[in-house]
Amino acid sequence: MKRYKILLLVADGLGDRPIRFLNGRTPLEAADKPNLNSILRSSLAGLMDPIEPGIVPGSDTSHLAIFGLNPRVYYKGRGSFEALGAGAELREGDIAFRGNFATIDENFVVIDRRAGRRLDEAEQLVALLNREIQEVDGVRVRFYRGTEHRVSVVLSGEKLSDKVSDTDPHEVHKKILRAEAREYTEEAKRTAEVVNKLTDRIISVLSASHINKERIERGLPPANIVLLRGASTHTELPKLKDYTSLRGAAVSATALIKGVCRSLGMHVVTPPRATGGVDTDYLSKAAHTVKLLKEDYDLVFLHIKATDAASHDGNAPEKVKAIEMIDKVVGRILDGVGSEIVILFTGDHATPVEVKEHTGDPVPVMLYTPDSIVPDYLSDFNEREARKGSLKIVGLNIMHLLLNYSNRASKYGA
Amino acid sequence: MKRYKILLLVADGLGDRPIRFLNGRTPLEAADKPNLNSILRSSLAGLMDPIEPGIVPGSDTSHLAIFGLNPRVYYKGRGSFEALGAGAELREGDIAFRGNFATIDENFVVIDRRAGRRLDEAEQLVALLNREIQEVDGVRVRFYRGTEHRVSVVLSGEKLSDKVSDTDPHEVHKKILRAEAREYTEEAKRTAEVVNKLTDRIISVLSASHINKERIERGLPPANIVLLRGASTHTELPKLKDYTSLRGAAVSATALIKGVCRSLGMHVVTPPRATGGVDTDYLSKAAHTVKLLKEDYDLVFLHIKATDAASHDGNAPEKVKAIEMIDKVVGRILDGVGSEIVILFTGDHATPVEVKEHTGDPVPVMLYTPDSIVPDYLSDFNEREARKGSLKIVGLNIMHLLLNYSNRASKYGA
Structure with a gap:
């Protein structure tokens, strides 16, 4: 089987709740997402609890889990990140x-x-x-x-x-x-x-x-x-390359997340005009992601902070706009590298606009693979539809799922 | 409540993906399964990750988990099995x-x-x-x-x-x-x-x-x-009888699986003409299973390797045929012992025909009990329908589910 490259796309604070201002819809429900919904047809989907059900994750603990390291074991505080x-x-x-x-x-x-x-x-x-x-x-x-x-x-x-x-x-x-x-x-x-x-x-x-x-x-x-x-x-963390065999690169403008990625030995890029805010240059990030995927990296992690920033500001339209820009980013990346790639899209936690803080709600997750699989047939990628999907996972499952569906996993046993 | 006997039926490498040759159906979808679908009406059903989501199981690690022993603790390599x-x-x-x-x-x-x-x-x-x-x-x-x-x-x-x-x-x-x-x-x-x-x-x-x-x-x-x-x-493993109280017998022609079962102290039978291949004598296996269920065993484990062998050969029609023979085996067993029996049918991992190797995809699982329960009302037992079922389990859950639905479980606490 062909070993695919992997795009891990994390929108910070993506998960949300129904918002009065959006007529009871969540920002994901309100956003126009033609590119995401197009690959959704061939995707697994569902809900992820970054740490465990109900635990309110920080962006650092959640990213550690998503990258396969149990934060209960490896997390020592955010200062060094x-x-x-x-x-x-x-x-x-x-x-x-x-x-x-x-x-x-x-x-x-x-x-x-x-x-x-x-x-x-x-x-x-x-x-x-x-x-x-x-x-x-x-x-x-x-x-x-x-x-x-x-x-x-x-x-x-x-x-x-x-x-x-x-x-x-x-x-x-x-x-x-x-x-x-x-x-x-x-x-x-x-x-x-x-x-x-x-x-x-x-x-x-x-x-x-x-x-x-x-x-x-x-x-x-x-x-x-x-x-x-x-x-x-500061304590040294295991390196992504050692425990997954994946050569990883990260595109992020957020110090905390860049620090997590550097701790894992990943190559970290902050593109010009990427700010970690709602004013970030999405397409510059997309272009750098495409470039890294075409280079010698197996996994490129793209982090978008704007969704979380809009949530902390209680700004629903800004969050909807950020999601629509993320959808455009996905389109650019697919244009740039083609559809022979595994894509996982999720959030590192929920930051509901009406709460303005992280919460322990599960976040929607979708996993696209070019291979023929039984997909989950969701009509839209959002918190409500995600309940119908087959994925009911925690953050620590993600690296294993990516290795499996990119045909890069080693067999455990015989 | 009546304590039922248990049939644990594992088709090796059962799980699959949509196959072009089968017009986008999986082998389970393509196979005619009147006996399985008949008991499905009174069954729980769903998906099982033998180890964890995305982990690609070997048959040995997966069977350890299905028999209730965490392979992370007990697995030391396949040689001794x-x-x-x-x-x-x-x-x-x-x-x-x-x-x-x-x-x-x-x-x-x-x-x-x-x-x-x-x-x-x-x-x-x-x-x-x-x-x-x-x-x-x-x-x-x-x-x-x-x-x-x-x-x-x-x-x-x-x-x-x-x-x-x-x-x-x-x-x-x-x-x-x-x-x-x-x-x-x-x-x-x-x-x-x-x-x-x-x-x-x-x-x-x-x-x-x-x-x-x-x-x-x-x-x-x-x-x-x-x-x-x-x-x-070689390290001694806990014995099934000790940790579940179940007297167990196994019917298998595959050395690795027989070894796992012997390690757990089960009585192991290899019927005449059972080969561990697609040419196995299914009905000889069915007859021996019926015989053991009528003897002093509480749980009879029937292992069929043909599904995995067909998958490794990339042979979709052979896999469909193997599943149809397994359905006949279920019919024979029900004829032989009646329907007052708990039956769990699943695979130990997926071996998609188009991949020809084990993958970390979840596998469908169904659990029939003669008692009145709220069933999952699936219309067919396959990867797609299984998504609608209530079971979202890992291999380590299976023994507990069998003990519960056969009315043999002990209460944990007071």
């Missing part, structure tokens, strides 16, 4: 924090958790921090720029621990917090001390910078601190 | 190899991996080897005849390991391989040495035999070596 996604090279034992450039007043009370969110000087501020703060108490410190106000902070050295609390109070009008050991170990105590000294250094470097002086002059909130949260230890 | 199926008595720690009588030239290059496949002298050759080679370096050696060119080889002794590589190069025109230790242990090193000395002895015994001299005179390839592969350690 974000740092990897932001370009960090991490070694076993490094401690990564998620950070925000933020604004505090002279009493260390948080005025703006995002320093105005749009921070045109983020690049310069990160460079400044890396120049001025290279180590604290013998611990190496590195800063990596994320999107908008986000920055990853990585500590490298002996005897560090991720069992330290956040300096981020997670609310405005509250004082920043002192990091504390979350367990009775020397490592945790020492790491908390390093984090607190680091925070003092960051405040003094940023407060003294001309960039912030200019921001204040222009009436903008100064980025005078990096709030830290979610310490996580 | 085949040896047991060929009649070996194995003790904990014995090392079993799968072997082929094969033909090599004077440079130890494999000319025919099956010594012509049909080997009428196999019985005599096995007897010769058992007479001439009883031990190597203090390790006891036994040979057991399998079907056609197949032979199981068992090593018994202290300090042996299954971590040794094959002598079988798995291809013609290649030299036979020297066995090597696959881990750094004295046991593995010693076992590899024994295997290599054993191979030298086998070659000299077989080359000198008059049987091979006569084969050469008749223009046939001499069976002058036994190629060894798939070393596996």
Whole structure:
């Protein structure tokens, strides 16, 4: 049998519920999807619980499961994924924090958790921090720029621990917090001390910078601190190539997802004008996906964040539009590589527009293969029709299904 | 409630996909199945993933699961199952190899991996080897005849390991391989040495035999070596009677499956003219099944290999015919024991005719019970209709379902 290449297409937060504004339809039901529905005729379809029924997945835990690694075993926190996604090279034992450039007043009370969110000087501020703060108490410190106000902070050295609390109070009008050991170990105590000294250094470097002086002059909130949260230890993950034999590439503009993919040893591409938002350049992503599928990769993973972003904003029309653009992306890819390809389309979790947060609802899944199979004969790809399909799966099943239907699976036993 | 006897009927490789030659129908759809469809009206039905969705099962791992033992825990390789199926008595720690009588030239290059496949002298050759080679370096050696060119080889002794590589190069025109230790242990090193000395002895015994001299005179390839592969350690498995309370008997002509059943402590019967092929005597198997059901057995497992054999040959009409014969077998059994019996019919995996290999597709399953239950009202037992049924199960569920619907289950809890 021919071994097909694989497109794994994940729309972040795809799953939804009936929306009043859409006359009781879900965004998938409301969206026009000629390309998806065309391959649906030869597809398996159904519902997937990314982790387990009812468990509300994060995008990181869900993607780990979809890529075949049980998050109960492999997930250690999102900090190191974000740092990897932001370009960090991490070694076993490094401690990564998620950070925000933020604004505090002279009493260390948080005025703006995002320093105005749009921070045109983020690049310069990160460079400044890396120049001025290279180590604290013998611990190496590195800063990596994320999107908008986000920055990853990585500590490298002996005897560090991720069992330290956040300096981020997670609310405005509250004082920043002192990091504390979350367990009775020397490592945790020492790491908390390093984090607190680091925070003092960051405040003094940023407060003294001309960039912030200019921001204040222009009436903008100064980025005078990096709030830290979610310490996580970097541990090496198994590599996709080793446990599936698949050479994998990823197309994504979302740091967290890029970090997961880098952790799995995948080649990660962020096409020009791909933003991880509703303003992303879908067709640039499609073009890069086609290019990678024509190269030496067996599996190309295409991640679209816009569906989730629209959901968090409670914007149903924007989510419908994102799905319609995804359908166009599928059309472009089929035009580019032909239909001799296995395609799995799903979401990593539901983010219902009326909830604006991730939920543990199952998400629709469809699996197209060029081979002759008994398809599920759904008339449309959406949450309601998916109930009639034969797939009732969890995220951990997906890699096995892809290997099977692309004729790449090894027999278990004789 | 009455405790019913149980017929567990497994058609090897039953599951399939739409076949062009059958106008897009699967063999199950194309086959005439009056007896199965008659009991289907009072049956549960649906789809089963023998291991997990997408995992491509071997017949051994799948049967372990169907009999209620998780292969991830209990499966150690097929060698010991085949040896047991060929009649070996194995003790904990014995090392079993799968072997082929094969033909090599004077440079130890494999000319025919099956010594012509049909080997009428196999019985005599096995007897010769058992007479001439009883031990190597203090390790006891036994040979057991399998079907056609197949032979199981068992090593018994202290300090042996299954971590040794094959002598079988798995291809013609290649030299036979020297066995090597696959881990750094004295046991593995010693076992590899024994295997290599054993191979030298086998070659000299077989080359000198008059049987091979006569084969050469008749223009046939001499069976002058036994190629060894798939070393596996025999470990005792839990017994079906202990973990289900069911006294079990098996009707099968396939060494691998007979070995699995013997491992579980079942009584194994191979009726006359049952071949494990498409030429098997179905009605002889049916008669023996009826006989065993009338005896003191609670569960009789009837295994039919013909469906898988037809699939591996890519022969759709042969597979349709095999299914129609299985339907007749069901009719005979119902005639013989009446309808006061629980019947589960399924496959151990899919072997689609157009793929010719096992795949990880789910397989249809039906469960008939004489008691009044809410049935699934399928109009026909096949892959397409099975999607409408209520069963969405894995192999490990089957024993529990059989115990429940035969009124033999014990309550879990109070």
